[in-house]
Amino acid sequence: xxxxxxxxxxxxxxxxxxxxxxxxxxxxxxxxxxxxxxxxxxxxxxxxxxxxxxxxxxxxxxxxxxxxxxxxxxxxxxxxxxxxxxxxxxxxxxxxxx
Numbered sequence: 001x002x003x004x005x006x007x008x009x010x011x012x013x014x015x016x017x018x019x020x021x022x023x024x025x026x027x028x029x030x031x032x033x034x035x036x037x038x039x040x041x042x043x044x045x046x047x048x049x050x051x052x053x054x055x056x057x058x059x060x061x062x063x064x065x066x067x068x069x070x071x072x073x074x075x076x077x078x079x080x081x082x083x084x085x086x087x088x089x090x091x092x093x094x095x096x097x098x
Contacts, residue, residue: 038096045092053085 033039060078064070 041096042093045096046089049085049089049092053088054082057082057085 029039057078057080061075061082064075064078067075
């Protein structure tokens, strides 16, 4: 079992390490990538798919998880929407590199 002082120090160090990793990752990416359009395309392809397909499907499925009565086809449709998003995202990111 960890002592309270060790746990407190770990909770203070973790956000600093996370911020340092994000900062160094951003710096490394900006120094290595010559075409910023590729980065914007990658962020757009993944972000738009997440917002349009994956997150609404997961949200609906989780919100109506305990619903016994009512149409089950909506929950099935939500899972299909999420699955479609999981297919569309790799396809969109693949076309960025072709």
